[in-house]
Amino acid sequence: MATRHLYVVRHGAADPFGELTEIGQRQVELLGQRLAGLPIDAVWHSPLARAVRSAEIIGGCLPGVAVGEAAELVDHVPHVPDEIPAAWAGFFDGYDAEEAAAGARVAAALIDRFARPADVETHEVLVTHAYPVAWLVRHALDAPPARWLGLNCGNTALTVIEHRSGTAPSLVLYNDMGHLPPDLRWTGFGPGVRP
Template identity: 60%
Template sequence: MAFPLPRAAASAAILSAELGAQRPRVLVDEAPELVDHVPHVPAPGELSPSWTGLFDGYDRAEAETGHRAADALVARFGRPDAQSQRPTHEVLVTHAYPIAWLVREALGAPTAR
């Protein structure tokens, strides 16, 4: 089960209050895709030896859950909707892994990076 990240929710409330004063149509919504997770657990050969211990303890089920969450994140926020008739601007407030994963996706970087 995913829960909103308290610091991210608090930051979103502050942003909403500030943006709402300038633009009255600011919607704040939780997104289940913006949870703290490890999107990819690399195989030992994909990392330099100094990084190997970082992923110790992740089992296959956790790795698969993280990968599914990463796929959902990219599907919702990582690809612009070509069918949309009007532009949408969203501010994502979350933690490091989801943002890093979206940047990795935008740059076309390998999953282990």
């Protein structure tokens, strides 16, 4: 039975303009070195600059592996719950029905393209953003749509999801930052304890 192995990663740390910082570049280099030991077939990335640059660096660690854009990996809000949790009220304030519908369409396209088995054994890296990572994890776990909220993802953290015909997806690894030294972990979040 063929397995589609998805190595889903959030881009490296970026500045307010969406460009990788020096820290982000170092994070991605370490991630690329980790992925170099795997039989990667393709690297797909979001069209946003921080993901494009991250994918280029990863591709440099994987000679001969195709690197390409996948619009479905763009940063987006995949689902706006009917009843918004109080802690998220400010985040969704002003979000209109049209924006919510557009995000839902991108989320559906993401699942349709990547969250399904392949005809042959494949190993693909998806360089994306925190919310699409959370949406793919929520889907793999068959959790309610609103469950993507609160699934935080560190910069260059590795999540592995496997898809096989006739079985539910397997979440093999989530938000793993073992390739990063402690001072490079959990960037992108506020101050606090960093495991």
